[in-house]
Amino acid sequence: MSFRHLIDFGDLSREEWEELYQRTAQIMDCPDAFMEANKGKIQANLFYEPSTRTNFSFQTAMLRLGGKVFGFADPKSSSAAKGESLKDTIKMVSAYADVVVMRNPKEGAAKAASLYSEVPVINAGDGGHMHPTQTLADLTTIMRYRGSIDGISVGLCGDLKNGRTVHSLIKALAKFNDIRFYLIAPRELAIPEYMRVFMRSHNMRFVEVTNLEATIPMLDVLYMTRIQQERFDNPLDYERVKGVYVLTRKKLSRAKPNMMILHPLPRVDEISVDVDDDPRALYFEQARCGMYVRMALLMDLAHQPHKLPAPVEIGTCPKCHNPRCITQSEVYLPPLTKMVGGTECCAYCDKEI
Numbered sequence: 283m284s285f286r287h288l289i290d291f292g293d294l295s296r297e298e299w300e301e302l303y304q305r306t307a308q309i310m311d312c313p314d315a316f317m318e319a320n321k322g323k324i325q326a327n328l329f330y331e332p333s334t335r336t337n338f339s340f341q342t343a344m345l346r347l348g349g350k351v352f353g354f355a356d357p358k359s360s361s362a363a364k365g366e367s368l369k370d371t372i373k374m375v376s377a378y379a380d381v382v383v384m385r386n387p388k389e390g391a392a393k394a395a396s397l398y399s400e401v402p403v404i405n406a407g408d409g410g411h412m413h414p415t416q417t418l419a420d421l422t423t424i425m426r427y428r429g430s431i432d433g434i435s436v437g438l439c440g441d442l443k444n445g446r447t448v449h450s451l452i453k454a455l456a457k458f459n460d461i462r463f464y465l466i467a468p469r470e471l472a473i474p475e476y477m478r479v480f481m482r483s484h485n486m487r488f489v490e491v492t493n494l495e496a497t498i499p500m501l502d503v504l505y506m507t508r509i510q511q512e513r514f515d516n517p518l519d520y521e522r523v524k525g526v527y528v529l530t531r532k533k534l535s536r537a538k539p540n541m542m543i544l545h546p547l548p549r550v551d552e553i554s555v556d557v558d559d560d561p562r563a564l565y566f567e568q569a570r571c572g573m574y575v576r577m578a579l580l581m582d583l584a585h586q587p588h589k590l591p592a593p594v595e596i597g598t599c600p601k602c603h604n605p606r607c608i609t610q611s612e613v614y615l616p617p618l619t620k621m622v623g624g625t626e627c628c629a630y631c632d633k634e635i
């Protein structure tokens with residue numbers, strides 16, 4: 283693979299995804315053959331936010347490959363609680379480990395970490411921004427059950443504003459042909475403008491709708507998401523939209539017989555428990571696929587040589603105005619920007635400058 287860090291699905295080419303999927307399929311078919319593939323390798327799991335699937339599946343992925351894992355699941359148990367900067371933590375940890383897996387509530391935190399790491403950094407979720415390895419799990423599930431990704435109609439339903447898994451999946455599907463998106467959300471939780479800019483600049487077809495039931499018959503994949511309570515500044519705003527979409531067995535009666543129901547999990551109430559036994563409900567299988575594709579990823583990234591990062595400019599004032607951007611709290615970060623479809627955007631969190 284040509285990429286060193288996995289920060290955003292844009293880091294992978296379609297060919298690299300296909301190579302990764304081939305390896306994932308081999309591991310799924312014969313996991314015992316890979317029991318020593320990462321023997322002697324050490325992974326650091328830095329989870330500044332709660333997680334069940336991503337943290338544990340990355341841990342088990344490395345253990346199943348014969349490697350070892352250390353880290354924290356609560357930043358209060360690390361020196362971050364004493365005020366240590368992200369830069370200093372990453373410089374230390376990347377000297378101890380062969381690969382760093384990090385989840386952080388700040389948007390762009392993984393990109394920031396990659397500037398100071400001597401080993402590959404994997405973004406395990408940065409605030410409401412991106413979650414590329416969840417996307418690997420999503421694509422693996424679609425491939426295993428459908429055999430191809432091109433040409434599908436995808437309904438993304440729920441919190442499209444704060445749902446990092448949705449943003450990563452859209453970025454990934456830009457690499458495939460003839461994808462149609464139905465973005466199902468109330469106005470308050472609509473997809474961020476920077477994602478619209480991305481979709482338009484990649485000539486992606488999308489419509490924004492509010493009615494789940496009316497949209498279901500059109501879909502090959504329905505991707506449900508949780509309303510992300512922890513990202514709301516005002517609890518009353520959450521109260522207004524919670525429970526807005528609930529997929530029930532009754533609503534599924536209008537769906538295609540082979541429509542795939544995906545959800546990155548955890549769910550709260552957006553998929554009724556009576557859907558779980560429907561053969562189209564693949565969300566638990568999706569979480570299992572996530573472990574295997576993470577194994578395939580770690581077989582590459584944990585073997586890359588340690589390399590001291592090049593010195594970077596010391597920032598004095600953040601250029602990005604997004605209050606959730608990592609540059610707002612880690613003010614030494616260089617004020618990096620990039621152009622997306624003619625718009626200047628923050629290179630950490632993707633928001634328009």
Ligand code: CP
Nearest residue numbers: 333334335336546547
């Ligand atoms: N899908 C996902 O990221 O789940 P966790 O928050 O449990 O890791």
